[in-house]
Amino acid sequence: MKRSTPQEAPEVQVETSGQLPPHAAGYARDKVRAVLGQAPEPVLFARVRLARTANPAVERPVTAQANVDVNGRPARAHVAGHTATEAVDLLQDRLTEQLARLAQHWEARRGRMPVPGSHEWRHGSEPTHRPDYYSRPVEERQIVRHKSFSLVRESPDEAVFELESMDYAFHLFTDADSGEDSVLYRSGPTGYRLAQVHSRPHPAGNVAVPLTVSELPAPRMTVAEAQQRLEATGFPFVFFADAGTGRGNVLYHRYDGHYGLITPAE
Structure with a gap:
């Protein structure tokens, strides 16, 4: 079989x-x-x-985000720069990385190459390209975005692929083997960490990515309690089991200084 030839690019919508x-x-x-x-x-x-942004306190005031659909498979890149030119150049580099991962995915599906090894998932200087968080006073912060959807059942390797392809800081999913609501996020310069509602320290099967697993179960709490923990810890997000449903939720800091909440659809 021949390798796929370069595709004609569509018109790119630009919003400023x-x-x-x-x-x-x-x-x-x-x-x-x-x-x-x-x-x-x-x-x-x-x-x-x-x-x-018009805020003079923001060190890198220009943000650039790209969303693309590659034959039904979404990819996303989100960066910040000191100038518009720098931000776009960073976006181009980041999107190139995302499309390279998608190329690996398509090749693997066609049986042309094995599943990528751990060295191919390294995210290197990932934190440097992300936008800065706006330091909004605590008393002004609100949950301005609430997303609820059916969690994808997938393996930790597949969750890492989603995390990197979509340029997420974390990925909420259901572990295909255990059935546990889980969150996966980056840990250290090249690794990933997994937390679950009920911890399963040793995932079944082979895991290609460098992965550690939290031995602690997700704390069971209300959204208000999760907000208090988010502020007390200074973490970018809090993974918790909802006090009413027991399902895994994530409350996170948005770049605009407010909060976002992700919950599974019942």
Whole structure:
């Protein structure tokens, strides 16, 4: 079988906000379109959001986010820069990494190559590209986004793939082997950590990624109690078992200084 040839890139939608140079939208469109031309499968949709905050306290005021659909498989990249040009260049680099992972995924599905080893999942300088958190006073913070959906049943390796392809800070899912609601996140420069509602310290089967598993069960609490813990610990998110349902939830800090809440759909 022949390797997939480069696909014709679609038109890239660009949305802008804040004070940006006149050339910024066109620059973002050209840079992202150049990357999409090397996608392993047809790109069905591509959108870029480019924004500059007016807050002078933000060190990297320009954020750039790309969302693409590669033949039904989503990918996402989210970065921040000192200028619009820097942010777009970082976005191009990050999106190139995301599409390379998708290429590995497609090749593996076709049986052309084995599942990637742990060295291929290293995220290196991941924290450096992310936007800065806005330091909003605690008394002003609210849950401004609540997402509820059926959790995907997958293995830890598949969860890492989702985490990296979508450029998430964490990924909430249901472990396919144990049936436990679980959260996976980065740990150290090259590893990942798994926490579950009821801890299973030794996942069944072979795990390709460098993974450690928390031995502690998720604390059972209300959303209000989770908010208190989030502020007390200073962590970017809190994984907890809902006091009413017992299902795994995640309360997290958003970049705008407010909170987001993710819950499983019953």
